[in-house]
Amino acid sequence: MKSTLMTAxxxxxxxxxxxxxxxVVDGSWDDDGVSVELIEPLGAPTSASAADAGxxxxxxxxxxxxxxxxxxxxxxxxxxxRIQWTRATNITHDTMWLESRINAEYTELQVELANGxxxxxxxxxxxxxxxxxxxxxxxxxxxxxxxxxxxGELAEITTRLDSTYSVGKxxxxxxxxxxxxxxxxxxxxxxxxxxxxxxxxxxxxxxVMAADYARMVEIANEGATELGFADTGAMWRxxxxxxxxxxxxxxxxxxxxxxxxxxxxxxxxxxxxNDRYGDAxxxxxxxxxxxxxxxxxxxxxxxxxxVVAPAEGGASSYDLTERLxxxxxxxxxxxxxxxxxxxxxxxxxxxxxxxxRSMITRPEGREVxxxxxxxxxxxxxxxxxxxxxxxxGDDFYTVHHELGHNYYQRAYKDxxxxxxxxxxxxxxxxxxxxxxxxxxxxxxxxxxxxxxxVPGEAEDIPFLLKMALDKIAFMxxxxxxxxxxxxxxxxxxxxxxxxxAWTANMxxxxxxxxxxxxxxxxxxxxxxxxxxGNTPYTRYxxxxxxQFQFHRAACQQAGWTGPLHRCSVYGNEAVGARFNAMMxxxxxxxxxxxxxxFTGQRENDASAVADYFAPLNVWLTAQxxxxxxxxxx
Numbered sequence: 001m002k003s004t005l006m007t008a009x010x011x012x013x014x015x016x017x018x019x020x021x022x023x024v025v026d027g028s029w030d031d032d033g034v035s036v037e038l039i040e041p042l043g044a045p046t047s048a049s050a051a052d053a054g055x056x057x058x059x060x061x062x063x064x065x066x067x068x069x070x071x072x073x074x075x076x077x078x079x080x081x082r083i084q085w086t087r088a089t090n091i092t093h094d095t096m097w098l099e100s101r102i103n104a105e106y107t108e109l110q111v112e113l114a115n116g117x118x119x120x121x122x123x124x125x126x127x128x129x130x131x132x133x134x135x136x137x138x139x140x141x142x143x144x145x146x147x148x149x150x151x152g153e154l155a156e157i158t159t160r161l162d163s164t165y166s167v168g169k170x171x172x173x174x175x176x177x178x179x180x181x182x183x184x185x186x187x188x189x190x191x192x193x194x195x196x197x198x199x200x201x202x203x204x205x206x207x208v209m210a211a212d213y214a215r216m217v218e219i220a221n222e223g224a225t226e227l228g229f230a231d232t233g234a235m236w237r238x239x240x241x242x243x244x245x246x247x248x249x250x251x252x253x254x255x256x257x258x259x260x261x262x263x264x265x266x267x268x269x270x271x272x273x274n275d276r277y278g279d280a281x282x283x284x285x286x287x288x289x290x291x292x293x294x295x296x297x298x299x300x301x302x303x304x305x306x307v308v309a310p311a312e313g314g315a316s317s318y319d320l321t322e323r324l325x326x327x328x329x330x331x332x333x334x335x336x337x338x339x340x341x342x343x344x345x346x347x348x349x350x351x352x353x354x355x356x357r358s359m360i361t362r363p364e365g366r367e368v369x370x371x372x373x374x375x376x377x378x379x380x381x382x383x384x385x386x387x388x389x390x391x392x393g394d395d396f397y398t399v400h401h402e403l404g405h406n407y408y409q410r411a412y413k414d415x416x417x418x419x420x421x422x423x424x425x426x427x428x429x430x431x432x433x434x435x436x437x438x439x440x441x442x443x444x445x446x447x448x449x450x451x452x453x454v455p456g457e458a459e460d461i462p463f464l465l466k467m468a469l470d471k472i473a474f475m476x477x478x479x480x481x482x483x484x485x486x487x488x489x490x491x492x493x494x495x496x497x498x499x500x501a502w503t504a505n506m507x508x509x510x511x512x513x514x515x516x517x518x519x520x521x522x523x524x525x526x527x528x529x530x531x532x533g534n535t536p537y538t539r540y541x542x543x544x545x546x547q548f549q550f551h552r553a554a555c556q557q558a559g560w561t562g563p564l565h566r567c568s569v570y571g572n573e574a575v576g577a578r579f580n581a582m583m584x585x586x587x588x589x590x591x592x593x594x595x596x597x598f599t600g601q602r603e604n605d606a607s608a609v610a611d612y613f614a615p616l617n618v619w620l621t622a623q624x625x626x627x628x629x630x631x632x633x
Contacts, residue, residue, distance in 0.1 A: 104155035143223030161532035168205035187303035199291035206526030233489035257606035267629035320393035345576025362388035374405030404432020412586030423594035426542025433547035464616035476509035478541030548608035553599035
């Protein structure tokens with residue numbers, strides 16, 4: 001993910017090394033996830049021979065090659081970003097055509113530069129040059145092979161996939177509804193028949209994507225092989241300052257740290273669903289029926305808190321959505337409040353152009369990509385967000401999350417072009433989620449006047465349960481999406497097996513099953529934005545580890561001595577200064593160095609998750625006593 005935040009979902013698919021289009025992802029609390037899409041800049045295609053001309057395979061030649069690559073990418077990235085923004089905020093045949101063309105040009109440039117960088121693999125060069133060469137080689141999300149027409153075909157497919165998702169509608173109760181409408185209904189209904197109809201209805205949008213997706217995999221794998229990788233998934237895993245297999249093992253290690261807590265939460269939620277719906281709908285053993293969890297992808301379960309709340313003392317003394325409405329919040333004030341958090345830590349206000357050019361609400365009369373995202377269009381100050389903001393607690397969090405991307409982009413704007421990115425893609429997601437942990441505390445809501453007083457300890461379990469229903473419930477989903485893709489890319493999963501493999505991953509990692517048999521032509525992976533949008537997803541799993549690691553370190557720096565889940569760093573400029581120093585590093589150093597700059601630790605550490613939720617885990621264990629927890633996968 002490089003620096004220019006160009007935001008087109010389709011482009012996000014093309015490259016990670018060059019630009020930073022960041023969307024919220026499914027990791028965030030927006031309806032389609034916590035997500036960050038970092039999008040890349042485009043450049044005019046040129047032949048590899050032209051790029052290599054005059055550059056000897058020496059240290060000086062490598063330095064000259066890198067300098068030329070950065071100049072070319074920087075010069076053309078703004079044009080691409082503006083085309084991508086135009087398509088995302090006005091989906092038409094013409095804007096799709098424009099984006100497809102520039103995506104193709106950019107892919108050709110990225111392939112050319114990646115192949116050029118590989119010429120210097122065995123040359124001894126300074127550390128910063130080596131890092132830039134590696135980023136050029138690893139920076140393409142979907143590499144096209146170096147043959148005529150390949151980049152164009154790939155760009156057409158990725159744009160078509162993204163747009164099919166973005167304009168998808170299905171029939172529900174006699175009328176066509178959008179994903180936005182379906183997500184609201186999914187969160188609110190408690191009728192199992194309606195939940196099933198909504199769950200299955202949205203998945204009627206994706207079967208048409210399956211053939212395109214299979215062809216896209218073929219093309220991308222051909223390109224990845226040319227770059228020296230076993231397949232596209234191996235290339236993705238190579239981008240974490242460690243070997244691909246070592247990275248996969250590291251994510252497994254982190255999951256094992258949090259899995260027992262997830263299983264404890266799963267056991268409790270299943271029992272409460274059984275109490276509500278009975279054995280015929282949700283048995284008190286085995287997997288959970290996915291559509292009962294209040295979210296279109298079952299990735300976060302907070303929408304069903306009313307169903308699973310503690311039998312005694314489960315009511316909170318406030319409802320954040322109600323407090324926002326009663327306090328006269330609109331979309332603009334939501335974003336201004338998010339900005340205020342960062343400013344309170346000593347960071348600068350957003351530029352006036354942010355307010356002039358962002359899309360904060362859904363416009364009338366045109367199709368747009370509502371999936372929340374943060375953009376940096378010129379690698380300097382033209383930062384924006386794109387959201388169809390609603391005044392509710394979820395979007396209050398999402399605003400704080402998305403602005404984290406923007407503040408990260410602004411912090412590293414003075415880095416060389418190839419270092420204008422997060423330390424790794426998990427960092428970009430975790431920045432805003434870390435702020436979001438403070439933003440949801442009653443402490444912060446009291447600090448900004450949304451609450452007159454901070455509730456007592458009696459509300460700790462309800463608060464932590466709500467948080468766990470979103471944060472902990474998400475973690476296995478954050479793993480399974482790319483586990484599915486890695487199997488697709490390496491050939492273990494054939495196109496005929498796409499849907500069965502997805503369902504198997506749901507069961508293995510989440511302990512969930514669909515509400516009923518899936519149709520023969522089902523392509524359920526395509527019903528999740530990050531699959532047709534080609535956004536690598538493990539970043540969101542990492543972000544769910546990092547955000548708690550950041551939060552614990554920040555609270556320690558602030559001298560906080562109370563429970564970790566009540567800590568807010570709002571207004572702490574000393575924490576803000578250290579936080580900004582980490583962000584200013586961008587991708588210039590390996591991620592363990594960036595982690596150490598802020599937290600004092602060089603490794604991934606999920607123990608902060610356990611520290612944050614410790615009181616809840618004790619309570620869940622007591623609630624589950626005598627239950628048969630777990631499921632067979």
